[in-house]
Amino acid sequence: MDPARALIRTALNPTAGLAPALAGRAAFELFRRPLRRGRVRPAERDVHGRAAAEPLRVNGTAVAGYRWGSGERPVLLLHGWRSRASRFAPLVPRLRALGLSVVAFDAPGHGDSGGRSTSVLEFRELAGQLQERYGPFEAVVAHSLGVCAAFGALADGLRAGRLAAVAGVSDVGFFPAAFCAELGLVGTVEQALRREIERGLFAGDAGVWERYDAARQAAVVGLPILAVHxxxxxxxxxxxxxxxxxxxxxRLDLVTTRGLGHRRIVTEPTVIDQVIGFISAGMEATSS
Structure with missing residues (x-):
């Protein structure tokens, strides 16, 4: 048994019965912090080192942004929780070979960015900043948390031709449920955490769970989608x-894989082939 998880469970579960708001605040502080940062792996260093710096800021935090290419015909990459932009390194040269630029960032609390915490709202804001600099995206490629953020940004006006969603979370409500399940926290803690998320991130808006549910945004998000899981x-x-x-x-093509799990799927050559083929098809449709 992980001693840290056992300690959190022992502290928060009884607290929730006596002071649920206090338990919710404590859980929220843990929930929004990745706690560890992914490093650039040896296989990623060459591609990572060739990126032009693309400095960004969100909520006062300095964010490490990256650009491969001039910025024309951009593709946006959105990484997942406890990950970083360099995890997409095998995809970058393939996109460049299509004549596309690539832009990405390490979210706050991740990679080389400042801060200790982040949210889907900050992903959305940073994606919007890159759109303001380089115009609509040819495509968005996202993984895990990045998929949830991508759908939210697209529903709020981010412009892109296609979306490739790899191992994606489809609704923001998944995160507090998964967080509490992983730590063995009781339902009272999860309810308090959800209220704290509403208060701390969404100004008390209890409707956020529906609004950030991608399955409810099909009428708004009208682009072709490739989902790989x-x-x-x-x-x-x-x-x-x-x-x-x-x-x-x-409008959505679902490709299922076997034996790749949640993280290795991002760098799997056959998955990269699928993503490249999907984006290429969009380019051909545009030019015809």
Missing amino acids: DEGDAVVPPGQAHRLQRAYGE
């Missing part, structure tokens, strides 16, 4: 992709 993903269950498929119908 591993059937054995133990972090984000494949049911998250299936609910997107039901909501988006023929």
